[in-house]
Amino acid sequence: MDPRKPVDAIKEVLEAATAEPVVPGSPGSGTPSVDEPTAPHDPLPPRKEQGTPDTRFPTGAESGAASTGNAQQGALLTTSQGTPLRDTDHSLKAGPRGPILLQDHHFREKITHFDHERIPERVVHARGAGAHGLFTAYGTAEPITRAAFLKKGRQTPVFVRFSTVLGSRGSADTVRDTRGFATKFYTGEGTFDLVGNNMPVFFIQDAIKFPDIIHAAKWHPDREIPQAQSAHDTFWDFVSLHTEAQHHTMWNMSDRGIPRSYRMMEGFGVHTFRLVNEAGETVLVKFHWKPKLGVHSLTWEEAQLIGGVDPDFHRRDLYDAIEAGAYPEWELGLQVFPDTPEETFAGIDLLDPTKLVPEELAEVQPVGKLVLNRVPTNFFAEVEQVAFHLGQLPPGIDVTNDPLLQGRLFSYVDTQLTRLGGPNFSQIPVNRPHAPVNDMLRDGFHQDAVHGGVAPYRPNSLDGGNPFTAGDRGFVDVPVRVAEAPKIRENPVSFDDHFSQARLFWRSMSPVEKEHIVSAYAFELGKCYEQAIKERQLRCLATIDPVLCEQVAASLGLPAPAPDRPVVEVTPSPALSQVGVEWPADGRVVGIVTGEAADVAEVVEAVFAAGMVPLVIAAHGGKVGDLTVQRTFATARSVEFDTLLFAAAPGPAPDALPARDAKAGAAAQSGIDPRVLMLAAEAWRHAKAIGAWGDGEQVLRQAGIAETAGVVTAGSGPGAFEAVRPLLASHRVWQRFPASLA
Numbered sequence: 237m238d239p240r241k242p243v244d245a246i247k248e249v250l251e252a253a254t255a256e257p258v259v260p261g262s263p264g265s266g267t268p269s270v271d272e273p274t275a276p277h278d279p280l281p282p283r284k285e286q287g288t289p290d291t292r293f294p295t296g297a298e299s300g301a302a303s304t305g306n307a308q309q310g311a312l313l314t315t316s317q318g319t320p321l322r323d324t325d326h327s328l329k330a331g332p333r334g335p336i337l338l339q340d341h342h343f344r345e346k347i348t349h350f351d352h353e354r355i356p357e358r359v360v361h362a363r364g365a366g367a368h369g370l371f372t373a374y375g376t377a378e379p380i381t382r383a384a385f386l387k388k389g390r391q392t393p394v395f396v397r398f399s400t401v402l403g404s405r406g407s408a409d410t411v412r413d414t415r416g417f418a419t420k421f422y423t424g425e426g427t428f429d430l431v432g433n434n435m436p437v438f439f440i441q442d443a444i445k446f447p448d449i450i451h452a453a454k455w456h457p458d459r460e461i462p463q464a465q466s467a468h469d470t471f472w473d474f475v476s477l478h479t480e481a482q483h484h485t486m487w488n489m490s491d492r493g494i495p496r497s498y499r500m501m502e503g504f505g506v507h508t509f510r511l512v513n514e515a516g517e518t519v520l521v522k523f524h525w526k527p528k529l530g531v532h533s534l535t536w537e538e539a540q541l542i543g544g545v546d547p548d549f550h551r552r553d554l555y556d557a558i559e560a561g562a563y564p565e566w567e568l569g570l571q572v573f574p575d576t577p578e579e580t581f582a583g584i585d586l587l588d589p590t591k592l593v594p595e596e597l598a599e600v601q602p603v604g605k606l607v608l609n610r611v612p613t614n615f616f617a618e619v620e621q622v623a624f625h626l627g628q629l630p631p632g633i634d635v636t637n638d639p640l641l642q643g644r645l646f647s648y649v650d651t652q653l654t655r656l657g658g659p660n661f662s663q664i665p666v667n668r669p670h671a672p673v674n675d676m677l678r679d680g681f682h683q684d685a686v687h688g689g690v691a692p693y694r695p696n697s698l699d700g701g702n703p704f705t706a707g708d709r710g711f712v713d714v715p716v717r718v719a720e721a722p723k724i725r726e727n728p729v730s731f732d733d734h735f736s737q738a739r740l741f742w743r744s745m746s747p748v749e750k751e752h753i754v755s756a757y758a759f760e761l762g763k764c765y766e767q768a769i770k771e772r773q774l775r776c777l778a779t780i781d782p783v784l785c786e787q788v789a790a791s792l793g794l795p796a797p798a799p800d801r802p803v804v805e806v807t808p809s810p811a812l813s814q815v816g817v818e819w820p821a822d823g824r825v826v827g828i829v830t831g832e833a834a835d836v837a838e839v840v841e842a843v844f845a846a847g848m849v850p851l852v853i854a855a856h857g858g859k860v861g862d863l864t865v866q867r868t869f870a871t872a873r874s875v876e877f878d879t880l881l882f883a884a885a886p887g888p889a890p891d892a893l894p895a896r897d898a899k900a901g902a903a904a905q906s907g908i909d910p911r912v913l914m915l916a917a918e919a920w921r922h923a924k925a926i927g928a929w930g931d932g933e934q935v936l937r938q939a940g941i942a943e944t945a946g947v948v949t950a951g952s953g954p955g956a957f958e959a960v961r962p963l964l965a966s967h968r969v970w971q972r973f974p975a976s977l978a
């Protein structure tokens with residue numbers, strides 16, 4: 237509190253306003269001087285563990301100016317032209333009370349630059365997070381591709397960007413949606429972009445429909461709502477009319493649509509690619525990323541709660557894990573198929589991007605490992621400006637005629653022209669190839685390179701003939717025969733099967749996963765207004781599976797229609813299910829609710845030792861004994877934790893709300909803070925493992941969850957943690973979910 241009378245303070249301000257200009261920070265300047273550094277000092281170096289961003293020019297030469305790895309140099313504030321500035325807090329005015337002068341070029345530069353700080357967000361996949369890493373090849377792909385980065389032991393720097401598809405840049409991470417998984421390999425033979433998703437199939441078979449599905453799935457054009465949601469009429473209108481979308485839609489309605497973490501998602505190249513080896517022999521392949529931590533999802537209720545409690549959940553999780561040294565890892569794998577003229581495998585058309593090949597029919601063979609180990613230094617420079625393009629392929633990897641892939645080859649460069657403001661986006665640091673560049677592309681907006689020479693054409697006799705072509709060492713398009721055929725706007729007949737693989741997916745799910753799928757369809761269609769759309773989608777579901785259709789119809793209060801066509805028989809693919817597999821629990825978040833409990837410190841140590849993250853939750857911030865408190869009852873919510881351990885049954889904290897309803901009243905009577913009981917009840921509802929010891933057992937009893945599946949007690953804190961640990965390997969206590977569907 238300012239002890240002076242208000243009138244004195246006002247007087248001082250008025251006096252200062254009429255005085256001579258003064259140096260900021262000095263008495264009377266009007267700018268606070270408290271704690272401001274007074275002497276110039278060197279700018280901070282980049283964080284040590286992050287090393288130095290690659291600052292090479294497109295030619296591969298080091299940029300002297302940026303060689304500190306920091307775009308800003310020197311200790312003094314300057315204009316963009318390097319002129320040192322005396323003041324940046326006051327505009328140049330005609331007297332202290334006068335208008336701003338047009339001549340204030342520092343003001344104009346600062347405001348103009350600010351006015352243009354944003355670039356258009358991506359038309360799809362606007363919301364995302366990225367990280368740097370390293371890819372190490374096992375050498376197992378050497379027989380089938382000449383791509384040098386896949387040779388044994390070869391290490392390649394990478395940048396990966398994960399994303400949701402539908403929402404805007406500021407939308408929530410945990411919405412039900414497909415996730416992007418785009419990887420830029422900076423190989424010595426040029427950049428390779430693998431631009432995939434966390435689902436192996438796509439909504440449409442032909443790229444010409446892409447604007448249509450996206451217009452249908454994004455917000456309604458009149459009000460720009462709903463944001464980042466497929467639960468609305470236009471989406472379901474599209475997918476029920478374009479039934480090729482039914483398979484991908486089924487994936488979205490499954491738990492795959494709400495991943496627990498980017499670190500726990502599979503990735504798929506979706507399309508079939510063609511690999512060519514040194515001998516010119518070819519095979520067809522599909523790319524897979526397999527996460528070391530397994531494939532895990534949120535529950536729908538968790539996803540919705542997190543959307544409000546922590547909309548940046550996935551982004552935060554990725555960066556926290558990397559900064560904690562729990563580096564996310566994936567194996568790159570290939571499904572390999574003979575390159576036959578039919579381009580089919582086991583009767584599946586490999587050019588149809590709405591079809592997958594079950595892993596039981598074509599094993600995924602590991603060819604290398606990806607580790608993400610560095611967070612971006614600057615989000616805009618790297619994550620926002622990274623530009624992917626499917627046509628960026630090294631020698632040894634080529635495209636196929638998948639009509640979706642063919643269209644994508646056009647779209648990605650095209651979109652960067654608007655988004656990144658011209659054709660030189662490959663000179664932006666995150667997009668710069670690590671291979672030497674010697675192209676004949678010149679000039680254009682945002683040209684950073686100072687090209688020498690006079691002859692950017694070839695052959696030439698003026699620049700010593702430079703550049704030369706690489707001959708067979710260069711990228712050679714596989715001379716695939718193009719069938720003699722009429723020009724036609726049509727699909728192959730095999731593309732007409734829209735339902736068999738949606739059924740394959742459904743039939744491969746465990747009962748509890750089927751329940752989740754039913755609930756997701758019921759929720760999404762329940763949000764539609766148009767009866768005709770719901771009925772049409774129910775007819776699609778009837779063709780996929782009559783039981784699925786009946787369950788969803790019952791929830792919508794509609795009759796279940798008969799299928800439009802015969803339901804096909806399929807063999808399930810167990811590899812598609814997330815249930816029944818155990819995975820390392822590294823990086824899992826363990827919440828420990830404590831009062832003054834004695835052995836919590838030991839539990840914290842044990843959790844760290846197990847490679848997990850302990851977060852201590854207490855009534856107030858600061859310390860409990862020697863323990864630092866990370867969450868209070870006000871800031872903790874169960875959705876943040878993979879498991880909860882209760883060491884105490886803390887009474888209501890001073891900031892607990894007064895009991896307003898019968899349940900909270902009961903909690904108050906029990907003497908336990910109602911928010912602690914809510915933590916327990918929510919974690920239980922979301923089928924999480926829960927442990928307690930000592931007084932903590934009272935919480936379980938009071939919440940009514942003691943002695944149920946996956947709720948364990950022990951005589952000590954470390955004992956309770958040890959009892960909970962194995963339950964984390966299967967991610968959830970699956971039997972706690974109701975599951976009537978076989």
Ligand code: HDD
Pocket residue numbers: 358359360361364397398399415416417418431432433437438442443444446505506507589622623624640643644647648651652
């Ligand atoms: Fe796409 C971005 C993945 C079909 C047109 N797409 C984009 C991103 C991913 C994918 C992960 C984000 C890249 C980043 O992080 O910067 N897209 C896919 C997959 C598809 C697919 C797996 C089908 C198998 N996309 C697709 C089609 C078209 C596009 C058919 C157009 C004909 N995609 C784009 C785009 C984007 C894009 C408009 C927006 C921003 C960008 O490219 O750089 O060009």
